[in-house]
Amino acid sequence: MLEIAKEDILSRLQFDNPWWETGREGKVIYEDTPRRKYFEAFSQNILDKSVRRAIVLMGPRRVGKTVMVYHTIRLLLDSGISSENVLYVSLETPIYTGLPLEKILSYFQELFNHDRNSGLFIFFDEIQYLREWEVHLKSLVDSFPSCRFIATGSAAAALRLKSTESGAGRFSDYILPPLTFAEYLMFIEKEDELIETNIHDSEDSGYPSKKYEFVSKDIDQLNEIFINYLNFGGYPEAVFSETIRQDPGQYIKSDIIDKVLLRDLPSLYGISDIQELNRLFTTLAYNSGNEVSLEGLSQSSGVAKNTIKRYLEYLEAAFLIRRVERIDQNAKKFKRAVCFKVYLTNPSMRAALFGQLDTNSKAMGAMTETAIFSQWQHSKMIELYYARWKTGEIDIVHLDAANQSPSWIVEVKWSDRPHGSHSELDNCIEFVKKNLGVSQPILVTSKTIRDHDFSYKDVRFHFEPASLYAYVLGANILRDLDGKVKRSRARSSPPE
Numbered sequence: 398m399l400e401i402a403k404e405d406i407l408s409r410l411q412f413d414n415p416w417w418e419t420g421r422e423g424k425v426i427y428e429d430t431p432r433r434k435y436f437e438a439f440s441q442n443i444l445d446k447s448v449r450r451a452i453v454l455m456g457p458r459r460v461g462k463t464v465m466v467y468h469t470i471r472l473l474l475d476s477g478i479s480s481e482n483v484l485y486v487s488l489e490t491p492i493y494t495g496l497p498l499e500k501i502l503s504y505f506q507e508l509f510n511h512d513r514n515s516g517l518f519i520f521f522d523e524i525q526y527l528r529e530w531e532v533h534l535k536s537l538v539d540s541f542p543s544c545r546f547i548a549t550g551s552a553a554a555a556l557r558l559k560s561t562e563s564g565a566g567r568f569s570d571y572i573l574p575p576l577t578f579a580e581y582l583m584f585i586e587k588e589d590e591l592i593e594t595n596i597h598d599s600e601d602s603g604y605p606s607k608k609y610e611f612v613s614k615d616i617d618q619l620n621e622i623f624i625n626y627l628n629f630g631g632y633p634e635a636v637f638s639e640t641i642r643q644d645p646g647q648y649i650k651s652d653i654i655d656k657v658l659l660r661d662l663p664s665l666y667g668i669s670d671i672q673e674l675n676r677l678f679t680t681l682a683y684n685s686g687n688e689v690s691l692e693g694l695s696q697s698s699g700v701a702k703n704t705i706k707r708y709l710e711y712l713e714a715a716f717l718i719r720r721v722e723r724i725d726q727n728a729k730k731f732k733r734a735v736c737f738k739v740y741l742t743n744p745s746m747r748a749a750l751f752g753q754l755d756t757n758s759k760a761m762g763a764m765t766e767t768a769i770f771s772q773w774q775h776s777k778m779i780e781l782y783y784a785r786w787k788t789g790e791i792d793i794v795h796l797d798a799a800n801q802s803p804s805w806i807v808e809v810k811w812s813d814r815p816h817g818s819h820s821e822l823d824n825c826i827e828f829v830k831k832n833l834g835v836s837q838p839i840l841v842t843s844k845t846i847r848d849h850d851f852s853y854k855d856v857r858f859h860f861e862p863a864s865l866y867a868y869v870l871g872a873n874i875l876r877d878l879d880g881k882v883k884r885s886r887a888r889s890s891p892p893e
Contacts, residue, residue, distance in 0.1 A: 401492055407504060409492050414485055421474035427467045430637070431584055434875045435573055440469050442569065443518070443545055444476075450566075451538050451546035453524075456573035457716040457742060458653045461633045462549040463487075465573065466520050469547070473518055481509045482517050488530075489523040498533040502541075517544045524548040525665070535567045551661065551715075574716075574774045575631035575743040577871030578623065578864070584636045591619050592868060611872065613865045616845045620756065623864035627764050628753045631743035631771070649749035654678070654717075662711050673700050677708050681718055682750050685741040686763030688723070688785065692735075709739075716742050719770065724794060726786040728803045728832045738783055740770045765811040765842070765863045766792055772870035789824025803832045808841045809863065816846050816860055819853050826854050842866050 416423055442452055454462050470483055484505045486493060493501065498521065511517060519537075524530045530548070537546055582588040595610040613619045629635040629645035632653070641648045658675050668674055677698045681689070691702045700708070712718045721738040724730055741747055744767045748754055754761055770793075773781060780798050784791040784806075793807040808815075808825055815821040825839050838849070839856060842863035851858045861869075 403504070406492060406496070406501075407508065409490065410484070410486070410501075410504065410508070413487065413490075414483070416470070416474060416480040416483065420480050421478075423480075425467055425471045425474070427464045428471045430464060430468075430633075432468050433461050433465060433573065433633070434577075434580055434583075434878065436465055436468055438878055439465060439571060439573075440472050442571065443469060443547060446516075446545065448569070449538065449542055450569045451534050451548060452571055453568050454547065454549040454571050454573060455716075456551065457575060458551045458656060459632050459634055460573050460575050462551070462573055463522055464633070466522060466547065466549060470518075470520070478518065482511075482515065483520075484517065485520045485522065487522040488526045494526070495528075498527065498530070498537055502537065513541055514543045517541075519544055519546050521546070521548045523550060525550040525661075531568075538567045551657070575745075575771065576626075576633060576636070577772055577875065578626050578630070578768070578867040579871030579875060581626050581630040581636065582622065582868065584633065585622070587622060591615055591622070592865075592872075609873070609876070611865065611869050613847070613862060616847075616862050616865070619864045619868075620844065620862070623768075623867065624754055624756060624761075626867075627744045627768055628748040629745050631745045635745075645745065645753070646749040649745055654746060654749065657715055657717060662715060666711060668711075673698075673704070674708055674711075676700065677705060678712060678717065679750060681712070681739045682741055682747050684763075685718075685739060685744070685747055686766040688736050688738050688783075690736045717746070718742060719774070721770070722782050724782045724784050724796075726784060726789070726828060726831060728784065728794065728796065728801075728828075730782075730801075736785075740767045742771055742774060744768045744771060761811045762809075765867075766809040768867055769793070769807070769809050769842070769863070769870070772867055772874070784828060789827055791824065791828050794828075803828075805837065806833070806839060807866075808839065810842050811844055811863055813844050813846045815841060816843060816848065816851070822853055822856075822858065825858075826856055829856055840866070 411417060416425065439454065442448075454465065456462055466485065470485065473483055474480055484502075486501055502519065505511070505517075505519075506515070521534070524534070527533065534546060534548060537544070576584070579588070582591065591614050593612045593614055595612065597608045597610065629642055629649070632649065635641040635645055635648065658678055659671055662668060662674065663671050677694065677700050680694060680698045691705055694700070694705050695702045698705070709718070709720065713720060719740045719742055721740065722730065722734055723736050723738070744764045747760070747764060747767070754764060770781070780796045782794045782796060784794050791806050792809040794803050795805050796802065797804045806825070806828065808822075822841070825841070829839060838859045840859050840861060843860050845862055846860045847862060847865070848860040851860060
C-alpha cells in the first residue's frame with residue numbers, strides 16, 4: 398500500500414500558507430471581513446509569550462473560528478513577524494489524516510531551517526480530527542518553549558474533556574460563541590442608526606464610574622432586525638451572504654447541525670444509532686425555551702432515559718444546547734432534578750429546522766427567551782436558573798455564587814400585555830416578596846414598551862423591549878471584554 402509522499406505533504410503545506418511565497422505584503426484570506434469583538438482579547442493572548450501554553454479556541458461550527466485565525470495571521474504579519482515563521486494547517490484536510498503534529502512541525506522546520514528555539518506561530522485548525530490530539534499538543538508545548546501553538550475545534554465535547562484531563566497547565570481554553578445581537582447590529586451597520594447611547598456619571602459602587610443607558614431610536618425597526626437575528630443572525634457567514642439569507646435553513650441544517658449530529662459526535666463517542674440522536678435533538682430544538690423532563694423526552698423521542706442523559710451531555714458539550722436547572726418558589730434547588738429547561742445555544746437552529754419566525758409566530762415567546770439566554774453564553778456568569786411552582790414561574794433567576802440566594806430576576810415576554818394586564822405580574826410579586834424584598838426593581842421584557850417608573854403591589858418594575866434588552870446584554874458583556882483588554886495592555890506597557 399502506498400503512503401502519502403513527503404513531497405505531496407510539503408506541496409499542500411505551501412498551498413495552505415501562501416504568505417510563504419508572497420510575504421507579509423500578500424493577501425490573507427478573510428482579511429477584509431469584519432473582526433469579531435473577541436478578536437483583540439484572543440490575539441493579545443497569542444502575542445503574550447510570558448505564558449507557555451497552547452491556546453485552544455473552541456466553539457460551535459460556523460461562528461468564525463477559522464476566520465479569527467486568519468485575522469490573527471494578518472496581525473502577525475503586519476506586526477513584523479516573518480511570513481516564514483507562521484504555519485497554518487487544517488487537520489480536516491485528508492492528506493494530513495493520521496499524521497502526527499510532530500511530523501508536520503518537523504517538515505515545516507526543515508523547509509525553512511528552523512531550530513527548536515525559533516519563535517514560530519503554529520495554527521492547527523479542526524484539531525479534533527487527530528486521534529489523541531491533546532497528547533501530541535502537550536508534547537509540543539513542552540518540547541518547543543519558543544513556539545506559540547494555537548488550535549481550533551468545533552467538536553467541543555472532546556476538546557473540553559480532553560483539554561481538562563490531559564492538558565492541565567498546558568492549554569488555555571478560549572470559547573467563541575455565536576454572534577451577540579449587538580455584534581449582529583454592528584456587522585450590518587445598523588447599531589448607530591437604531592441605538593442611542595447615553596453615558597452618565599455614577600457612584601453606585603462607591604467609586605466614580607460611567608453608567609451606560611441604551612435607548613432604541615426606532616423600536617419597530619429594531620424588532621424587525623431582531624427577528625432576522627433569530628432566523629439566521631447568529632452566524633457571521635449568513636450575515637454577509639444573500640444566498641444563505643434566502644435559504645438559511647439549508648445552510649444551517651446541512652452545514653452546521655447535520656455535521657455535528659451525523660459526523661462529529663458519532664465519530665467521537667461511537668454512537669451507533671445516529672437517527673436516535675437526531676430525533677432527540679429535533680425534539681429539544683422544537684421545545685427550546687420550554688420545560689422538559691427525562692420521562693417526557695423519552696416518550697416523545699423514543700430514546701431510553703439513560704441514553705438521553707448521555708446524549709444531553711454530548712449535545713451540551715458540543716455547544717448545541719444549554720440546560721438550565723429549576724428552583725422552587727423559595728429559590729431552593731431540587732435534590733432530584735426531574736424537570737429542566739433546554740435552550741438552543743443559537744435560536745437560528747430552530748428556524749432552520751421548523752421554518753422562519755415572524756412577529757406573530759407562536760414560538761416567538763420561547764425563541765425570545767432562547768435569544769436572551771444565548772447572550773448570556775458570552776459571560777462567565779453561569780448561576781442562572783428558572784423558578785417554577787404550582788402557581789407561577791420566573792424565567793431567569795440569578796443566584797449569588799457565595800450564598801446561593803437570588804440577586805435579580807428577569808421575566809421574558811414578547812408582548813406588551815403585562816404592562817396593562819397587571820395580574821400577569823403576580824408570579825413576580827410572590828417570588829420577589831419571598832426572596833428579594835421590594836426595593837429592587839424587577840425587569841420584564843416587552844415587545845415595544847419601555848417604562849422604568851411602573852409600580853404594582855408596592856413592587857417596582859422596569860419594562861424594556863426584549864430586542865433592546867438582548868442588545869444591552871451583548872453590548873455590556875462586550876464592553877467588559879474591551880475593558881479587560883485595555884487593562885491588560887496597560888499592565889504590559891512599560892512606564893513612560
